[in-house]
Amino acid sequence: MNNWGRWGDDDERGALNLLTPDVVRAAAGTVRDGRVLSLSMPIRGATSNAAAQHVPHLRGRPLPQHFMSVDGADYAAGARAVGGGLRVADDALVVSPHGTTTHMDALCHMWSGDELYNGHPASRVRSYGAARCGIDKALPGVVARGVLLDVPALLGVPRLDAGARIGADTLAACAEPRPGDVAVVRTGWPTAYAEDPDLYWSGQPGLTGDAGRWLAERDVAMVACDNAAISGLNAGQLADEPPEDDLHLTLLWRHGIPIAEMLWLEDLAAAGRRDFLFIAAPLAIEGGTGSPINPLAVL
Amino acid sequence: MNNWGRWGDDDERGALNLLTPDVVRAAAGTVRDGRVLSLSMPIRGATSNAAAQHVPHLRGRPLPQHFMSVDGADYAAGARAVGGGLRVADDALVVSPHGTTTHMDALCHMWSGDELYNGHPASRVRSYGAARCGIDKALPGVVARGVLLDVPALLGVPRLDAGARIGADTLAACAEPRPGDVAVVRTGWPTAYAEDPDLYWSGQPGLTGDAGRWLAERDVAMVACDNAAISGLNAGQLADEPPEDDLHLTLLWRHGIPIAEMLWLEDLAAAGRRDFLFIAAPLAIEGGTGSPINPLAVL
Amino acid sequence: MNNWGRWGDDDERGALNLLTPDVVRAAAGTVRDGRVLSLSMPIRGATSNAAAQHVPHLRGRPLPQHFMSVDGADYAAGARAVGGGLRVADDALVVSPHGTTTHMDALCHMWSGDELYNGHPASRVRSYGAARCGIDKALPGVVARGVLLDVPALLGVPRLDAGARIGADTLAACAEPRPGDVAVVRTGWPTAYAEDPDLYWSGQPGLTGDAGRWLAERDVAMVACDNAAISGLNAGQLADEPPEDDLHLTLLWRHGIPIAEMLWLEDLAAAGRRDFLFIAAPLAIEGGTGSPINPLAVL
């Protein structure tokens, strides 16, 4: 029989094991206003125009493509309705989430050597998908207290510069996450894209290796950020810390802490709330290395 | 500047306008145990094997395809690590949500005549996507009280038969949704697939036109079901009510009530809870006719 | 600099090395009528209807999907023309060629053990594509004398039965290919699909292991057939010869003879020509395991 209600063994879930019923219940208790914010950027289809260029993404990555397999224009052009006058619009999405849109990384997304997080063999991550530590193991998903670490607000700037690196002290000055919290770190960088895509691609602000360790020590359940890689990026769009300081290795691989990247945090920052109910419900892609998500903050 | 925090005009949001801060706050108050359930079926990639056949779907629909663009096996075969020993797995998903996986329908998914819900011109639903009533207009998403209407439990059967049609009286005997609730209707039908795909395809149990009107009169914010079309389906996999009783037309088009289909409700039914915090966070697909979702129930 | 004019080392080209200028020149000399036939079946997009079901394919394989990213209906619905009144239609194709449409197999498509054809390491066939023996190594493509081995014509039947297995003697009774020829074997099986898809899926007629060896001994440059696997298929759509008789292993792996499958040979058979100029120009997919093709016969 199906066992879809029980998605992953605990040893593949890493920090998501921190999301105990007590933690979830407490998170629900942070809801005060009842206002819901999406922390997602739009998924804009790249087809015969260059529209997708107008959404932040890492240069060179395959952009999402959205196709309508039948639409209202077809009826305007004379297509016959389905039985009884019913008209239907249908579509398809092609998406490689990393670097192209708001998404969550599975623990299998990055590692070093032959073993994934927690000693799972990397050789089980094959063309049919990741049999270990895939995004399906993150189900049901993340329901937790979110804590906003608003670095530009701390520093009194609209957004950080491309070269800015956020240390542990700076994070600590923003807020102190509790075990099981989702640390939501704002750099403001996505707003650079609307000004000038080339500015966006000139690098990205991000966390230092120390900052990553500081978050791991706080036993956060997840780290979410509005930049593309948690760490900063250089002008070649690469994280260039030495391996011991690499944020993906520290969070995903060493500590089993899933991450979410390319969030839109401007509305959340404007709302002035530092803690809230945070929700990320990744798609149940069997063996996926991640999933596009529409993270929610319930204030 | 970007205005991604403000996704849709109220006149394209239909019943989602019922999700006021008061309703959301009350929904959060239904969390008692802190247990989180996914109401999603798995997205299983169809590639060179027939695996995808092993997940419920409507016959003839294009199944999701999941591809790994780099994986652990590549390193086992000698691929060089990225700088500093880092290894990465990356992937892509091709998905047409309707009829293939757990998903949410946008209000633009079905209509009759030349106008979508609320008089929006159907001619604005074109190849670039639905400029009116697309799934992006459903953002931030659905955070509401969920009410389980467990029809098999009422009738004392493990699941309904393919020919069963659920009337308003039956729904009323299950539970009475309040304005702003998400009505979650269980038929048990997905369990037929594991027994025999041909049984699953022999038809589907579902709601009558009266049942749809009864739900609309209750001012629900959304209707979610574990069957593929809210309505029943005949052996040709078609809904065969006359247009005035068509469930999609009644809910999406006449009343602006978004729907979610192909949920997995067996675990929720087993949990024995009739109300809970229901969350559906559709992807921000601009102009999408729907979105794959991983709906959550927080008990 | 680019070296696209020189696609593959000879040791990855197998029997295509037989296509010397002399052979090509002689093949061009077979053109007598100047009539051109396509030996391709249509690529029909599977979208929101079940149309793709109406083209022969192996059940369970991901069917081609064809999407219009902008089309004439959009203009009928009011889309603005590009500058100067220009209107454009654009599209995209998603295709997994094996088992879904007329295609050519690269030598890397099948093997046994750790080595591809000619000892090339199978470990070089990775997620980025086949660095050895990919379809790009078959470029420029196949220009050769084609010889039709029309088995139903020999036997005086419109098409072979699902269980029919074609031995070497039968092939020899049809025609005797010369070195560098393309052996085009007709079973008539695709016509079963139009009658009844379930009949098509009940199995497929095809060659015996001996027949494959007989072709290899004749030094053909390629084997093309209208069935899906050169060999016959059982009701489970599987070739069930022992490995030493497996047609893919004999042709692709042991002898380096590329194959083309799922051709449409009915018009060619009706034309009454046994030799002709045969052309197959696979797409230059770097590292591809095959390519959809539109093979031509010039009579």
Place this chain on the structure above:
Amino acid sequence: MNNWGRWGDDDERGALNLLTPDVVRAAAGTVRDGRVLSLSMPIRGATSNAAAQHVPHLRGRPLPQHFMSVDGADYAAGARAVGGGLRVADDALVVSPHGTTTHMDALCHMWSGDELYNGHPASRVRSYGAARCGIDKALPGVVARGVLLDVPALLGVPRLDAGARIGADTLAACAEPRPGDVAVVRTGWPTAYAEDPDLYWSGQPGLTGDAGRWLAERDVAMVACDNAAISGLNAGQLADEPPEDDLHLTLLWRHGIPIAEMLWLEDLAAAGRRDFLFIAAPLAIEGGTGSPINPLAVL
């Protein structure tokens, strides 16, 4: 029954009707050396690296994506062979041909007003594909005499500059095509990409409106070029002739002459042959606006 051998009505085939048996037979007679050249650039998959950037394409267009659904690395990592030790590699291609790779345009690709070439209603070009003048109507394909108009050779330069516009006189000085010929025009522009992608994107050399009319008056069956749009492009990657001089309108729409773009002509130029057997076999994509192709020159 199937009628795949008879793809299109003559009134949707335009200049391809010039390819009579006499013309084809004469074309076959141009084969002298028996050497075959591919005129295709490689299709390079864009996945998790930026490799696809290393192949000429129009900026902003969705690049081809190539995925391996099972590969040799999977076996190296422990995947079990299919029955009898057989190992298989399989893949998928996502391709939008215009502007991304060597391709052929169908007559439905561009038009002005409400009618396609020859008065066919543009409203029949819908999401399900072009019911009129699609690439399937170009089947069986192009088998013709090719004539190379090597403009850089005429001018004694390795390639034309981005701003160069080729007039009718220049074409006439290169060669005089005969009715039914394929005019193959070389600018040399693809070599700019290997030097510097930004140089490639700075514009493109191409034909003037007069040159297009001159070709049409010569009754060519097709025009093929190594640039991306037959016409030149400005720095915005746009053709900027007034509508009456637009090359796509003149060739595809006014005269029904299909075109092929983004060919690789360097090897052909080096071969020193001015006429040859030209073959383009577009995929049989029903309703396609074009097709990726691997054009062949048989010398």
